[in-house]
Amino acid sequence: MPPASRVTILAGGVGAARFLGGLVRVVDPARVTAICNVGDDFAWNGLHVSPDIDTVIYTLAGIEGEFGWGLRDDTRTVLDAMEALGEPAWFGVGDRDLATHLTRTARLAAGEPLSAATAVLASARGVASTILPVTDDPHPTMVVTAEGELAFQEYFVHRRASDTVTGFRFPGAEAARPAPGVLDAIAGADAIVIAPSNPFVSIDPLLQVEGVRAAIEAARAPRVAVSPIVGGQAIKGPAAAMLEALGHEVSAFGVARLYAGLVDWYVLDEQDAALAGAVEALGMRVHVTDTMMTGPERRAALARSVLSAIGAIDA
Numbered sequence: 001m002p003p004a005s006r007v008t009i010l011a012g013g014v015g016a017a018r019f020l021g022g023l024v025r026v027v028d029p030a031r032v033t034a035i036c037n038v039g040d041d042f043a044w045n046g047l048h049v050s051p052d053i054d055t056v057i058y059t060l061a062g063i064e065g066e067f068g069w070g071l072r073d074d075t076r077t078v079l080d081a082m083e084a085l086g087e088p089a090w091f092g093v094g095d096r097d098l099a100t101h102l103t104r105t106a107r108l109a110a111g112e113p114l115s116a117a118t119a120v121l122a123s124a125r126g127v128a129s130t131i132l133p134v135t136d137d138p139h140p141t142m143v144v145t146a147e148g149e150l151a152f153q154e155y156f157v158h159r160r161a162s163d164t165v166t167g168f169r170f171p172g173a174e175a176a177r178p179a180p181g182v183l184d185a186i187a188g189a190d191a192i193v194i195a196p197s198n199p200f201v202s203i204d205p206l207l208q209v210e211g212v213r214a215a216i217e218a219a220r221a222p223r224v225a226v227s228p229i230v231g232g233q234a235i236k237g238p239a240a241a242m243l244e245a246l247g248h249e250v251s252a253f254g255v256a257r258l259y260a261g262l263v264d265w266y267v268l269d270e271q272d273a274a275l276a277g278a279v280e281a282l283g284m285r286v287h288v289t290d291t292m293m294t295g296p297e298r299r300a301a302l303a304r305s306v307l308s309a310i311g312a313i314d315a
């Protein structure tokens with residue numbers, strides 16, 4: 001690829017982190033910018049936890065936990081001790097992960113914006129890519145369910161995504177401004193990738209921040225989305241259940257419809273090759289490839305395949 005190529009990726013949780021892990025094996029990591037969702041952020045015992053940012057940093061540093069989040073081989077001495085004190089322990093913060101949350105919270109308390117604290121944490125882990133929160137402002141995702149409105153981690157971790165979802169609310173969206181570097185990373189990119197992330201709770205919160213959707217629409221670079229749904233099922237998480245509950249087709253096509261007008265290309269897994277015509281009819285070009293990211297080689301192969309399809313690297 002030309003040495004100057006810059007790739008900007010809209011990132012949610014584990015799926016995005018895995019794609020990024022492959023991406024930095026095929027392009028210069030320093031030319032990669034991840035714009036991360038902060039809708040999952042929450043206060044854990046007074047500490048500011050940014051799960052999607054940390055998942056991306058840990059994965060790029062090669063130290064992510066066995067389920068894709070948290071730190072590998074982390075211990076839970078503090079969590080166990082808190083549980084013994086009668087405190088809730090449904091959110092599994094490990095001992096070494098705690099260091100990240102303490103550092104972030106201290107920096108925020110000292111007046112640094114989240115983007116600055118994130119840069120410090122990424123650099124300390126040896127991550128050469130630019131990791132940006134989409135906004136420095138509070139921008140939580142609220143999940144609307146039959147049981148009422150739930151903060152994202154309450155819905156996802158505490159209640160194990162068991163409630164039927166009827167919608168989402170982003171109470172911070174109107175006031176949220178893009179973090180420094182976000183709009184430039186979109187405007188200056190040579191390729192823009194929407195990661196195989198949940199369209200409702202990972203990608204939509206990014207698009208809700210003022211100027212982000214417009215910047216993508218105006219971008220000169222090819223824009224590509226990778227389907228997070230394969231064979232009618234989410235690779236990870238509640239995306240398929242959300243599609244169904246909200247009345248969308250539970251398929252890669254159902255997600256493609258949400259991105260119509262926003263991307264030039266859509267990437268389908270080989271299992272979903274039969275959907276290519278329907279997706280093309282939405283006005284997107286289709287690339288069919290193996291999107292299962294079960295190891296470092298397959299992740300790199302997917303990134304290479306996607307970037308070469310859209311002409312951002314030589315095949």
Ligand code: FO1
Nearest residue numbers: 013014040051054069070090091092093157
């Ligand atoms: N996900 C879980 O399913 N259970 C947990 O106990 C949990 C703890 C946790 C701690 C730190 C962190 O950065 C992420 C954590 N996650 C956990 C993942 C988190 O809920 C993410 O929001 C989701 O993976 C969606 O991206």
